[in-house]
Amino acid sequence: NAGVTQTPKFQVLKTGQSMTLQCAQDMNHNSMYWYRQDPGMGLRLIYYSASEGTTDKGEVPNGYNVSRLNKREFSLRLESAAPSQTSVYFCASSEYGNQPQHFGDGTRLSIL
Amino acid sequence: QKEVEQDPGPLSVPEGAIVSLNCTYSNSAFQYFMWYRQYSRKGPELLMYTYSSGNKEDGRFTAQVDKSSKYISLFIRDSQPSDSATYLCAMSTAYSSASKIIFGSGTRLSIRP
Numbered sequence: 406n407a408g409v410t411q412t413p414k415f416q417v418l419k420t421g422q423s424m425t426l427q428c429a430q431d432m433n434h435n436s437m438y439w440y441r442q443d444p445g446m447g448l449r450l451i452y453y454s455a456s457e458g459t460t461d462k463g464e465v466p467n468g469y470n471v472s473r474l475n476k477r478e479f480s481l482r483l484e485s486a487a488p489s490q491t492s493v494y495f496c497a498s499s500e501y502g503n504q505p506q507h508f509g510d511g512t513r514l515s516i517l
Numbered sequence: 518q519k520e521v522e523q524d525p526g527p528l529s530v531p532e533g534a535i536v537s538l539n540c541t542y543s544n545s546a547f548q549y550f551m552w553y554r555q556y557s558r559k560g561p562e563l564l565m566y567t568y569s570s571g572n573k574e575d576g577r578f579t580a581q582v583d584k585s586s587k588y589i590s591l592f593i594r595d596s597q598p599s600d601s602a603t604y605l606c607a608m609s610t611a612y613s614s615a616s617k618i619i620f621g622s623g624t625r626l627s628i629r630p
Contacts, residue, residue, distance in 0.1 A: 409560075438617065445525070447622030448561075448605070463617075495560050502617055503609035505551050508560030 407431055411496050411509035418486045418516050426481040426512050428496030436499045437479035438506060439463075439471060441492040448495065454479055455502050486516045520544050523606055523621030531629050536593040540606035540621045543587065547619075548611040550582050552591045555603045555623065564604075565591065596628045 450463030454473040497506040553561035565580040609618040
């Protein structure tokens with residue numbers, strides 16, 4: 406049972422390049438989330454999907470877009486990467502919005 | 518003011534000590550309380566999950582909720598070097614339609630051998 410799988414694990418981009426981070430969960434969860442984690446800043450919610458077919462902005466959505474492809478998959482896209490988007494990105498899922506979230510091991514993204 | 522406040526530490530204690538980690542919150546509607554442990558270069562993993570007030574024990578870990586004071590704690594007994602990690606508290610309301618849980622910023626804990 407893999408839980409939450411994120412790909413890739415590491416990526417280096419140049420400013421202005423685009424990229425899609427992939428996330429898939431095998432727990433049949435309804436809700437999925439994208440966070441970024443920066444030193445001293447804790448987890449900051451970028452976007453979330455409360456259920457298949459819905460997406461909503463979180464605390465720091467600027468510069469990102471998401472797609473809930475199906476119940477299992479939730480992708481995060483950077484259209485024009487900026488150095489300020491250098492971070493560790495975590496995907497998470499939960500059965501419902503108020504239930505504990507299960508996290509992937511993150512994507513470490515550097516924008517040069 | 519943040520909805521959930523957590524001292525970032527770092528907290529350094531000798532092996533075998535009892536560790537106390539704490540969070541305060543402002544939203545009286547919170548009913549579910551969680552503690553996550555995050556090792557370096559890994560995602561957070563759920564450690565403890567409690568509903569409403571009271572204590573919950575799991576091995577060396579005890580989670581305590583005091584809703585009257587809006588204060589939650591995680592106690593680690595007989596601490597081990599393998600407990601060195603960042604600990605995040607999290608909480609949510611009782612409504613399944615609620616869209617997300619709220620995380621504290623995490624406390625970095627180091628257990629000295």
